[in-house]
Amino acid sequence: MSIKCKTDIVNKKMRLYEVQRNKEFLIGQYADSEFGQLAFYIVVYSYFNQDKPSNSVRKMLRNIGEDVNKANKILEDHIGKNYFSLYRKEIGKISDDRCDVFYLSLENNIIPIVRNKRLTSAFVIIYNYSFYLKQFDSLMKKIISHYNLKLKKEETEELKRLYLKK
Secondary structure, eight states: OEEEEEEETTTTEEEEEEEETTEEEEEEEESSHHHHHHHHHHHHHHHHTOOOOOHHHHHHHHTTTTOHHHHHHHHHHHTOTTSEESSSOOTTEEEESSSOEEEEOTTSOEEEEEOSOOHHHHHHHHHHHHHHHHHHHHHHHHHHHHHTOOOOHHHHHHHHHHHHTO
């Protein structure tokens, strides 16, 4: 698996592709080359440089059955409550609606992650994506600070979706 960046000089567009077994799948296209380069960096980072969620936390979540209070405590302890919400839709967080897990964007759009999972599986999925969401925020703070960037809310959300691969 690889990531490919193609520049269309005539149409002034940059296109990003995921390449699997010599087949290209369009990830995104950008008219703004600076934003396209940032998107390329975010995609490459998310595919090849992400830290992985803890297997021990996943195991804890699998072993609690359907105890929402215990899941909430584990998630708060290991992620922080800024990144997830159990049984309520909260903007900017990974949330669930009775085992459908989704990200509710800052623009109030529901981005589905998985549907119809058992509750114990949903807890693990919420943990995984909350972990990545927290990691994205940390990465973006460093990038914005280092390059003194000013991004619009919709640009940040697009980068977030690229990072989450959704």
